[in-house]
Amino acid sequence: MTLLATSKLESFYGDFQVLFGVDFEIAAGEVVALIGANGAGKSTFLKTICGVLGAHREAVTFDGQPIGGLPPGEIVRRGIAMVPEGRRLFSSLSAEENLLMGASARRAGPWTLDAIYRLFPLLAEKRRAPAPTLSGGQQQMVAIGRALMSNPKLLLCDELSLGLAPVIVKQIYDALPAVCDAGMTVVVVEQDVTTAQRVSSRLYCLQEGRVTLTGASSALTREQISEAYFGV
Amino acid sequence: MTGTLSWISTVVQGVLLGGLYAMFAMSQSLIFGVMRLTNTAHGDFIILASFGVFSVAVALGLPPAVAPWLAMILMLPIAFGAGYVLQRLVLNRVVGRDPLPSLVVTFGLAIVIENLLQEIYTADPRSIESGGLNVASISIAEGLSVGTLPLLTFAVAVAIAAGMQWLSGRTALGRSFRAVSDDRDAAQLMGLDHRHIYAMATGIAFALVAVAGALHGMKTTFAPADGPALLLYGFEAVIIGGMGSFYGTLLGGIILGVTQVIGFRFDPGWGIWLGHIVFLGMLLFRPTGFFAKTR
Amino acid sequence: MSATFRTFEVHRATRASRAGGLVSLAIVAFLATLPLWAEAGTLREIDELACYLIYAMMWNLLAGYGGMVSIGQQAFLGLGGYALLVMGNFAGINPFVAVPLAAIVTALFAIPVAQIAFRLQGGTFAIGTWVIAEVFRLSIANWSAVGGGSGTSLTALRGIEKATRIHVTFWLCLSAAVIAIAATYLLLRSRQGLALLAIRDSEVASESQGIHVRRTKLGVYVAAAFGAGLAGALYFLGNLRISPDAAFTVNWSAFGIFIVMIGGIGTIEGPIIGALIFYLLNKIASDFGTWYLVGLGALAIAVTIKFPRGLWGGFSRRFDVHFFPVQRRLVLPPDEKGGSFHA
Secondary structure, three states: OEEEEEEEEEEEEOOEEEEEEEEEEEEOOOEEEEEEOOOOOHHHHHHHHOOOOOOOHHHEEEOOEEOOOOOHHHHHHHOEEEEOOOOOOOOOOEHHHHHHHHHHHOOOOOOOHHHHHHHOHHHHHOOOOEHHHOOHHHHHHHHHHHHHOOOOOEEEEEOOOOOOOHHHHHHHHHOHHHHHHOOOEEEEEEOOHHHHHHHOOEEEEEEOOEEEEEEEOOOOOHHHHHHHHHOO | OOHHHHHHHHHHHHHHHHHHHHHHHHHHHHHHHHHOOOOOOHHHHHHHHHHHHHHHHHHHOOOOOOHHHHHHHHHHHHHHHHHHHHHHHOHHHOOOOOHHHHHHHHHHHHHHHHHHHHHHHOOOOEOOOOOOOOOOEEEEEOOEEEEHHHHHHHHHHHHHHHHHHHHHHHOHHHHHHHHHHHOHHHHHHOOOOHHHHHHHHHHHHHHHHHHHHHHHHHHOOEOHHHHHHHHHHHHHHHHHHOOOOHHHHHHHHHHHHHHHHHHHHHOHHHHHHHHHHHHHHHHHHOOOOOOOOOO | OOOOOOOOEEEOOOHHHHHHHHHHHHHHHHHHOHHHHOOHHHHHHHHHHHHHHHHHHHHHHHHHHOOOOOOOOHHHHHHHHHHHHHHHHHOOOOHHHHHHHHHHHHHHHHHHHHHHHOOOOHHHHHHHHHHHHHHHHHHHHOOHHHOHHHOEEOHHHOOOOHHHHHHHHHHHHHHHHHHHHHHHHHHHHOHHHHHHHHHHHOHHHHHHOOOOHHHHHHHHHHHHHHHHHHHHHHHHHHHOEEOHHHHHOOHHHHHHHHHHHHHOOOOOHHHHHHHHHHHHHHHHHHHHOHHHHHHHHHHHHHHHHHOOOOHHHHHHHHHOOOOOOOOOEEEOOOOOOOOOOOO
């Protein structure tokens, strides 16, 4: 059953067009990856879904409802949560306070503080630490936990691997199955193609704001992806 | 009074005065901390509150030992509401990176308030009757007594500082204040409405202003043009103490109060001047203040 | 990938500006004849208007171009007035000669003041400058030699014949206003001006491009102080009497801000238009006393919310009319294919 779908989605920064008619869909329980080079429009796509950027009302459907252009607060309340690019933790709050902020939308569900600490045991020791004192990996865990605290149906992950060592990236993505087992649908935006293929069942490739390739992650070849990625 | 004792008395007076200044400052500190807004009408709002409490106290017709306190309590929700509405309707439109619009708008508000007050109340100084509280004193040591009202004011200031610190650190609203101040867009992603949060901050700040205005009006006479001076004292207390910490603001107020009172002792003309000089000195040597937490 | 480089020209003048230039010259020439036939009251009014205009232009330079919003420029205005007093009354300098000297003295004071003021940013900078102005006011008010709190008269002017005094004061005010406008315009057209705009937009980016941010900001601050001091010296030259409250009142900043905001910040036309509107409003409505001020305050609030860069700023941007054009326009010659750059 399709949870989220976009139809000919366009997106602009002012007068500058970034997305040119993107068609995308994801079914409940899936993990779908979105790959592409810098500037391809991956983050823009996520921002449009979660309401930071505007869109036509009918261009984005979630749970059968058109949600394009709704404000971010409304979108969170309906069950879409974003782990933003670069973490964007609140620097004067502690790790735990950051997590608590995620619960502002007050949706019911399995993700409580305790559940987050079970998912990321490292965080439990660091709960009172001010966010800026955490390591990159720990910050990423807090960012993910913060998004989970709103008990979303759909989790959007924007470049989780950004600025992190490969061993930490692996740690983070290893937690993903546990999140999905609890019934989550996840969109993963990644520049690292290998990781993207590994963690997802399907993937889309964006190039200059257009979908250039889509298919089962395990079935796509290096060549196919290179061509779609770079457009050469 | 002997030399040392009279100096101690002076310093104590200054400390207690600092409590009042700290109260002026804490509301400024809250608004600036949450939304980086400089409100040049802040002192005028305090005077507005003084006049408000004055009028309500007179209208209540109760004995002067009771009237002003009841008036102040009645003013609290009104002040909160006024602050909330002002923020949502007017000030939310000028919050932002550019300080100019907020400065001009609040400057305009200051002019409007000062002149409206003058129209309604004339330029004559008023005072809130407190049944002699403003001249009562308590003896705290051999040969040393302090004014009851200043002592009470200081106690209220400490209580407010503690309360604000608790609000900021231990409540969901306080967390929201800090989150929105850190990263408004990320806060939006969590579902926080910054327009509402800003308005809550201003509402609370205005409630604090009501208390400050009431106590100020009981302590001394006030007139429509007095606002700017109070703005500057509050501002200096915030900068000396360092932004982002309410206890720091309290300390800043105390330092300012003590400086002014010592200056007055030498020559009435130099009291306020000395306060300004100490403030400027702080800027030169410790621009972040003593207890700064925010940048 | 192909890059096509074609020749381009940088144009600055617009049709409106060429017309504006001629009209300005005509107006100035007309105004210069005023002392020959207008009455003293009118001349004094225009003197004051010139002072407000110069003050507003300087505030505009500081805030609109320098990015430094100050509500304490009255410190320098008052200082200019008192420098004039001291030079005229005590040093025996001819008061007309003392006017530019007073402006220079004021500019020198601005250098150490900037060291303190620049410790603050944004809104806190604004209030900090107000505190500094208060320090000036209180210091002078405690100085009995210049009349202390109640002020004193400019006795140095007593020896001069009345008509001469009034006429020379007028011509000084007129020239000062013209020079202030011309100097600001020329500054902004120059490389320094471009640097200013860059700093205003982004200090970090400017620094990385090799612009000396601090030095440029200091230069603007000192220039603005010079202008304010000039306005102050001229104002009290005509007023004959000076007091700390009149010299250092924050009302100067209030009026300066309103002139610039109602006229339009960050443009040169703005303060001129604003000063004229302010002058007219004063003539019509000042009889209403406090209500006039309430109206002025409300107007400033409304204008700022609707047009954050002032009325003229909104107008000129919308209709692309510039009398004192500061931008540089890139003009490309027509291309056969009628296309755009390919890069």
